[in-house]
Amino acid sequence: MELLASIMKNLPDAISLGLVWGIMAIGVYITFKVLDIADMTVDGTFALGGCMVAATVAAGWNPVLSSLLAILCGMVAGFVTGILHTKLKIPAILAGILTMLSLYSVNLMILGGKSNIGMSQFGEQSVETIPDKIAALFGISAKVTNVSIGLILAIVIIMGLYWFFGTEQGCLIRATGINEAMVKAQGGNTDSMKIVGLIIANGFVALSGALVAQIQRYGDVGMGTGTIVIGLASIIIGEVIFGTKGSFKIRIASVFFGSIIYRVIIAVVLLLGFNPNNLKLLTAVLVIAALSVPVVREHISEKKRINANMKKYEEVDTNVGA
Amino acid sequence: MLVLKDVCKTFNRGSANEKVALQGVNLNVQDGDFITVIGGNGAGKSTMLNMISGAFPLDSGLIKIGGENVTNQPEHIRAKRIGRVFQDPMKGTAGDMWIEENLAIAMRRGKKRGLKWGVTKEERELYKKLLAPFDLGLEDRLQTKVSLLSGGQRQALTLLMATIQKPDLLLLDEHTAALDPKTAAKVLAMTDELIKENKLTAIMVTHNMKDAIKYGNRLIMMMNGKIIYDVSGEEKSNLKVSDLLKKFEISTGEEFANDRMMLV
Ligand SMILES: Nc1ncnc2c1ncn2[C@@H]1O[C@H](COP(=O)(O)OP(=O)(O)O)[C@@H](O)[C@H]1O
Numbered sequence: 135m136e137l138l139a140s141i142m143k144n145l146p147d148a149i150s151l152g153l154v155w156g157i158m159a160i161g162v163y164i165t166f167k168v169l170d171i172a173d174m175t176v177d178g179t180f181a182l183g184g185c186m187v188a189a190t191v192a193a194g195w196n197p198v199l200s201s202l203l204a205i206l207c208g209m210v211a212g213f214v215t216g217i218l219h220t221k222l223k224i225p226a227i228l229a230g231i232l233t234m235l236s237l238y239s240v241n242l243m244i245l246g247g248k249s250n251i252g253m254s255q256f257g258e259q260s261v262e263t264i265p266d267k268i269a270a271l272f273g274i275s276a277k278v279t280n281v282s283i284g285l286i287l288a289i290v291i292i293m294g295l296y297w298f299f300g301t302e303q304g305c306l307i308r309a310t311g312i313n314e315a316m317v318k319a320q321g322g323n324t325d326s327m328k329i330v331g332l333i334i335a336n337g338f339v340a341l342s343g344a345l346v347a348q349i350q351r352y353g354d355v356g357m358g359t360g361t362i363v364i365g366l367a368s369i370i371i372g373e374v375i376f377g378t379k380g381s382f383k384i385r386i387a388s389v390f391f392g393s394i395i396y397r398v399i400i401a402v403v404l405l406l407g408f409n410p411n412n413l414k415l416l417t418a419v420l421v422i423a424a425l426s427v428p429v430v431r432e433h434i435s436e437k438k439r440i441n442a443n444m445k446k447y448e449e450v451d452t453n454v455g456a
Numbered sequence: 457m458l459v460l461k462d463v464c465k466t467f468n469r470g471s472a473n474e475k476v477a478l479q480g481v482n483l484n485v486q487d488g489d490f491i492t493v494i495g496g497n498g499a500g501k502s503t504m505l506n507m508i509s510g511a512f513p514l515d516s517g518l519i520k521i522g523g524e525n526v527t528n529q530p531e532h533i534r535a536k537r538i539g540r541v542f543q544d545p546m547k548g549t550a551g552d553m554w555i556e557e558n559l560a561i562a563m564r565r566g567k568k569r570g571l572k573w574g575v576t577k578e579e580r581e582l583y584k585k586l587l588a589p590f591d592l593g594l595e596d597r598l599q600t601k602v603s604l605l606s607g608g609q610r611q612a613l614t615l616l617m618a619t620i621q622k623p624d625l626l627l628l629d630e631h632t633a634a635l636d637p638k639t640a641a642k643v644l645a646m647t648d649e650l651i652k653e654n655k656l657t658a659i660m661v662t663h664n665m666k667d668a669i670k671y672g673n674r675l676i677m678m679m680n681g682k683i684i685y686d687v688s689g690e691e692k693s694n695l696k697v698s699d700l701l702k703k704f705e706i707s708t709g710e711e712f713a714n715d716r717m718m719l720v
């Protein structure tokens with residue numbers, strides 16, 4: 135009972151975190167699911183968004199401007215990976231890792247050599263984040279503000295992506311992820327489609343990093359570690375609950391739901407006394423478990439088929455023997 | 457219309473599995489030609505079509521389409537004037553997208569693709585009208601995923617996609633080989649109809665000698681990366697399978713016993 139009460143108390147935070155991190159998971163969805171590319175850039179891009187915002191907001195920038203700059207930087211990172219992959223023919227995973235590694239140095243540069251920068255709310259050096267501004271504007275609490283920001287962004291993004299992937303360009307990007315030969319035969323430039331997809335995806339991831347940094351009030355050079363796995367976990371949880379057959383809108387929405395549920399799971403295990411240091415291990419195990427479900431299912435049905443087949447012959451044997 | 461001049465292609469040059477695919481192919485295709493291509497396994501038929509479509513770069517030689525030198529033009533640029541149907545029914549369509557989405561992508565071949573809606577209402581009516589003659593019931597299933605269709609249905613769809621924007625050149629690479637005989641015959645008949653109706657210039661690779669004789673106005677035979685026989689007009693229409701077999705024997709100098717060439 136006590137646990138349930140604590141969970142309920144933590145729910146608003148889990149929801150707002152889930153929605154804001156969900157924006158990152160949407161980026162992973164675009165590369166991993168739509169384009170069929172495992173884009174490792176996102177670990178670097180997420181931290182890039184967070185560091186960019188932390189450094190500029192702490193320097194007195196308007197947080198909206200800072201966040202827009204963060205998105206732009208994320209898009210550039212996606213562009214770089216796209217060029218490495220399509221023009222220099224570097225395998226997608228390696229291209230992403232190379233950009234991610236470079237970003238680690240870039241992020242340290244952005245933070246002026248420090249490993250993190252805070253955006254303090256009080257004292258002489260106090261600065262305002264986007265949630266601060268919105269909370270002040272509407273006179274609402276931080277909790278309500280964070281949930282509202284997450285909800286509104288999620289709805290805008292779902293509608294926006296539904297529109298974009300229904301356009302001529304968007305259709306061609308989807309087709310590129312499914313069958314490159316077909317797109318080329320129909321006069322589509324698959325290289326451009328991949329680059330555009332990577333740019334959009336990493337823009338979302340940087341935005342997510344920028345918002346997370348503002349909510350936690352600091353940007354850290356290591357905040358992106360394991361981002362892609364968290365994104366995959368969110369996608370998979372969403373698929374487990376809502377299936378993979380739904381319309382595009384439902385599938386995008388289910389990524390956000392998956393991300394929220396992921397945060398709830400994290401909150402619950404932490405309340406149960408789980409060591410926070412082991413969270414990344416838990417996330418990885420979750421993703422491995424989910425990815426292995428279809429394989430295990432296949433294995434079991436194969437076993438059943440073999441056993442049924444052998445049984446048939448055993449019966450025949452005994453009949454022949456008798 | 458299409459000119460191939462001394463086109464050569466070797467795969468994996470310099471490695472242990474070096475494969476000479478084309479060694480000096482010359483071909484002059486006239487506007488409105490419907491050419492059937494036969495030849496044994498590995499003769500270079502697919503490679504020739506791939507060189508024309510730009511799927512792989514060629515080692516040496518020249519390719520012109522409609523007077524323009526396209527030798528070094530990337531595949532997707534050349535695709536503006538080329539319609540293609542592959543042997544593998546999976547290759548020509550995007551399985552995880554709807555029939556109408558696939559057709560809409562084909563409808564915009566050679567056109568600018570912007571941020572307008574991907575499939576319009578008027579298009580849908582057109583697709584229904586164009587799918588109906590195929591008599592496969594596809595016209596009522598525009599919002600069905602292509603992955604749910606049979607190989608024959610997918611190949612019919614690919615055929616429509618290759619011709620919905622009239623191509624200067626239609627390339628068909630054993631596009632009925634993966635289908636059962638009845639469906640194959642149907643798709644082939646529709647191919648012939650589409651070519652005649654739209655007065656298309658087409659090159660069709662087939663492993664069926666009867667079909668190669670029955671369809672088109674010109675027939676070429678390939679062997680070891682070369683065109684060894686090129687016949688058209690009356691001479692072609694009077695051909696018999698036995699003539700082709702004889703031709704083969706002369707060229708190979710041995711009894712004809714090829715794996716995939718069909719004798720009937
Ligand atoms: N992508 C490729 N990589 C390596 N070798 C190839 C490739 N495509 C074709 N070849 C080789 O080139 C030769 C001609 O092949 P192909 O044009 O497919 O013959 P056909 O279509 O007449 O059966 C064969 O020896 C084949 O193994």
Ligand SMILES: [Mg+2]
Binds near residue numbers: 501502503630
């Ligand atoms: Mg072939």
